[in-house]
Amino acid sequence: MTAVAPVATTPGGSTPSKKGGAAGRPSAAAWLVAVPFLAFVGIFLVYPTVLVLVGAFQDSAGAFTFENLSALFTGVVFDAFVRSIELSALTAVIGAVFGALLTWAIAVGNPDGMLRRIVVAGSGVLAQFGGVPLAFAFLATVGFEGLVTKFLRDNVGIDLFAGSAWLFDLPGLTLVYTFFQIPLMVIVFLPALDGLRPQWREANASLGGTSWTYWRHVGGPILTPPFLGALLLLFANAFSAYATAAALVSQGSPIVPLQIRGFLTGEVVLGQENLGKALGLGMVIVVSIAMGVNVLLQKRVAKWVR
């Protein structure tokens, strides 16, 4: 990405600087400028992160232990991880497929058109800032007294809640999560679709190719890596999400973020004070794997494209 360029050019001191040592090693004073930023990030980002990562390996007396981590693989906690991963994978696939369709629908339209502007801005809102309002949007739509629930009950005779209170459990979360997963796909995938040049399509047509051969041999192979990357990003996004689920589910903790809420808001069993931190570590590991695979994938592609 852009990160590499300045590192590669400046150490050579290609630009003649009027002050003696400026081009070579920076003076001690030059380092001082970075201190406020580094100190702030050190205290409010690195320190809390280390606290979680180290705490995951400590018992309540502060001694080293693997017990918290091994507890991740048992009982309720393990079930929550499995459910979280299922929820994230399922909504990532749904989000990626429908999001890609929506992205295509706006990418073939006018690039400065109102439709595209509205979809992109709306996607930004839902993907990044939905949170609690999204939960209430759902209560208003398919909650016990929601618009759709009432309509179906009064006019069609279908009771959405005949089986169970599904909205407040995994099926409900899946439905709600698509409302930020599809928009996130639009934001992540749009640059890739915009990168498809019309000339490729014309070349395909002038060589006698059909729409099918274009997608099979040109569009498809080019879009596959960004599509997979977006899929991984969507997975990590759903896995990390908390606000919507927390506002919707107040009883029980079906997924990992809600389990962590349980540990933070009191229900701590003696001797398990650091289990919450182990859960945090587990989440960081899952998210890092998804992001790491994505980085490797994009590196491969970058090499291949050049």
Place this chain on the structure above:
Amino acid sequence: MGSLVKQRVLRTIVLLVLGVYFILPLVAMAEFSTRGAGGSRSLESWTSIVDDDGLMEALVNSLLLSVTSAVLMLLLLVPTMAWIRLRLPQLQRLVEFLCLLPLAIPAIVLVVGMAPLYAWVNYFFGNSALTLTFAYTILVLPFAYRAIDAGLSAIDLKTLSEAARSLGASWITVLWKIVVPNIRVALIGASLLSVALVLGEFTIASLLNFDTLQVQVNLLGKRNAGVSIAVSLLCLIFAFVLLFALSYVGQRRRQTVVEE
């Protein structure tokens, strides 16, 4: 021509189906929040937004926080990032890593480590919700970093600053009179993004027990769903207006560049 027609049909279907899918909840929110007694329509939920003191206080907290977090973010990032490009390229990778780190650490995990830290923060700075400024500045780092980095990449910072320096400008002058005006569009973008993010933040505020807009909306929902739904709809519309405006900010820059 057949495939063009097919494409148009498919596009219309996709837009219609997903359009309904996404607009239906908004319509439902408008409908739900205007329900009155006995099937009538009433704006009571909307008018009682203003009458709810707790909600208003929380809104003020969130608005103040969105300003303080954006200011602290700019103060920390702009000088550091400009300086790194000019004099400290060695730090480029570290700073980028630190700024993007919050993407790999879910807020719900960060808050686990922040809980003990905030015991100290509240000891030194009092128990005000404004202390969330610190946590929120961390949360907006990835978005702000990308926006500012793109802004700095688009200008020839080295030449500009060397020209200013050779005319006798101090580093402070370079920063204030050269860097900031040249990347102002990026700075506006970074600020708008962080405002939207702070106004929508729930995880950290709720688990550290601070009273912000989203925390109040959530609490209120347990007593009076109508008001919470009305406020939620307002939040979504407000964020939409912010981002919609942002799409024009970027475009205006493109046009001025062409004119120059």
